[in-house]
Amino acid sequence: MAKILILFAHPAFERSRVHASLLRAARSLQDVTIHDLYQQYPDFDVIPRQEQPLLEQHDIIIFQHPFYWYSGPALLKQWMDLVLEHGWAYGKEGLALKGKYLGNVISTGGHESAYGPDGHHGYPLREFMLPFEQTARLCHMQYLPPFVVHGAPDLTQQQLNDYTDAYVRLIKGLQSGSYDLPQAQRTYYLNALVSPAEPKPSQG
């Protein structure tokens, strides 16, 4: 059974609708470690010695967060800056994360079409994920495509419930090893594993 660690970062969780639903569902699952970064480090004083063993103990690391300015919230970046140390995560001797998987679970205000050709946001969503993707690569990890909840402000309760159910299926499937992960890496969004229709790459 694969060990899953969800690193959760939401600076305004009390106002969250999407992640409140996703996280509540994830919390109900067995054997998933949920680490709420804003709760743990409200002053941004991330302690690498505390974080690194946690990563070492898990096989699949998920950054779960709202999409903020085409990236993650600030504390997630702070966490990356401090925890992914040279000689531990990367560099010749930095092999602690080798072979593990890293992926993002995100919500966006923008609709899928806004990340399409001529869309409001100018580039396909996956291009904005490149810093995460390449970080995984530098740390000898395998990057999983993101699981994405688009159009957060306009989601009906039913759509949010469907995304939440899909997220639960995804976590369970990852835990039980139901997916061919090298094949999953070739999807555009990980939603394709658990939803009927896969969002199309928006360009090229």
Ligand SMILES: Cc1cc2nc3c(=O)[nH]c(=O)nc-3n(C[C@H](O)[C@H](O)[C@H](O)COP(=O)(O)O)c2cc1C
């Ligand atoms: C500071 C800030 C930056 C944001 N940046 C983006 C963005 O770059 N792209 C986007 O599609 N939505 C953006 N949004 C919208 C959020 O992604 C959206 O409100 C969130 O995913 C909803 O999830 P929640 O209900 O869990 O809070 C931003 C929101 C805030 C507050």
